[in-house]
Amino acid sequence: MNGKERLLAALRGGATDRMPVLSVCQYATYELMEKTGACWPEAHYDGEKMAALAAGGATVLHLDAVRVPYCQTVEAEIYGSKIKDGGKKQIPSIEKPALSVDDVPVIPENFTEKGRIPAVLDAIRRLKQDVGGETAVMGSIVGPFSVAANIIGVSALLKASLRKPEKLAPFFEAAEKTAEQYAEAVINAGADAIVIEDMMASLDMISPKAYRELAAPYEKQLISFINKRVPVIIHICGKLDQVILDVAATGADAISVESAVDVREAKRKFKENGISTPVFGAVHPISALLEGTEEDVAQGVKKSIADGVDAVSPDCAVAPDTPIKNIIAMVKTVEGL
Template sequence: MNSRERFLAVLAGEMPDRVPIVPVVDGFFAPKVIGRANDDCFADGACLAEALTAAQLKFAYDGAVAEMGLGPDPNVLGCPVEIEGNDVPLVVETIVGGREDLEKLAMPDPWAGGKMEPVQRLVEAAAGGYAVLGSVRSPFEYAATVRGLIEFMTDFYRDPGLVRDLIEAVRPATMAVGRAFIKAGVDALVVKDSFASSSMISPEHYREFAFPSGREAIAELAEEIPVILHICRNSMPILKDMARTGAAALEIDSPVDLAAAKSAVGGKVALKGNIDAVSVIEKGGIAAVEAAVKAAIGAAGKGGGFILSSGDSIPLSAPEENIAALVEYGRKYGSY
């Protein structure tokens, strides 16, 4: 069983030979591996493809995540984005001031300007030996980004109709980007729904606004490819809803108790997570990584259905030896 097969086996509900290891090594961290600055790679998909390929080769985990600037909609439906130094790309201006702007939204053309070439390059480099995951914003996340998080969440009470209409208006973007990744040959999609976290909005609002559009998009994409739903920070109160979206796996973050999550939804979906990217991988030592990996596999590894991962993107300043340790101990403790 190679890395890709191991990863896909879990998403198909089958038993792998060991727990697959797919940490979220994306544009935050990967450029460092090839000695490049983040801003080089955020602005240049070829650089990021090279970085992600090199990082996988170096640490030999089971899957690479195409994310952050690499892909069909780096400017988020036309929002001006600022890239400086090692900062992540920032959307510095939102483009939806109100209902009248919904018509002005320009859906991304994923294949224009060679934007998908780096993704194809990453898929070619993987050559079926390890998995490649494409990262897509959910309709809810797109909507929050183009409206601006504050205005968007203020609208929940001020103008809930606008929230629903905006989410509906941007849903084609999620679908277009998802389908472009599928056409480029990725093995799975990660639908990112970070703002739907129960650390930010109530479970009731999740069910009212984020869940319906997320479920529609995921169910449709899942007809073609396995989908992983990512919601960071606390997602425990909405875990059962997330499991009803049609996702094959849920990517959960460190605040969620893995054993409780496994018990709540383990019979229905796989879980991917949830080593703390900051306190363990960035700031902990190798012993802390080992303890966290052992505990995570102990809590969720039994009977399959588990992919070992960081709970969220690994920060730039994380020591390389901690990522190496994550993989090493994942193998040590993850054998079935």
């Protein structure tokens, strides 16, 4: 099997020749930029450079999937949030939210033609042509809860979620509909799968009750729209043990987790409840990939597999100064098992 066949089979619950290895979250590193000749900040804005850097995931790192973009600010930018450019070393971030919690969000017209979205779509088309025959091409979009946070500000969202959660509904609804349109454009450009990163829906930020009432319903609605056409991997940061069944209930085709999650216990709960959702992860991006040796990476991979993951992936975004030999070691370890 090639990487594309392997990952798509795993997402659909089929048999594979070996476990897939990918990076659900961003994997661009300074070393990969040097090898591909495509660097930040240009690779955030130029579709050709964005694709060239992402393609290094296949040609240099030998992952089973590639993905774009590299940050979580694309959607918020089209709403008018001010973006701080990360320069050569960092990803773009939110400098000033577009709206306040008392405003009424309006989905921008023809927004897939605005901001950096055309560059993302161009990159996906290029990836499909350049590496898509052998490697799965994934488009990453931001989950509704996190888009809302990027539009009104994290602090404002968290305060409202505790005091006046009803005021947030228009933002979640607009963010979900925006995500549907964006995902459709990404799929039409050629994506084989969609990654939803809903990082602010983490239990590090909100309570299990808030996740169930404010984040999960919109994730479920979005996933229902997308996975009629392509599989969906959802990634939420942090320790999800208290809501892992709720995350599975969103209908995602796979759940990407951090090593903070007790994968063994999650799989036990799944079995008890007749759930077959694959779990992806959970090689630590700092202690193993950034700071560890190739042997540390191998041990992290083996532990993740022993715990019950269905595909091996860094458990969150790869730090850009990570040695690529360690990412390659992640792949080689799985290939050698």
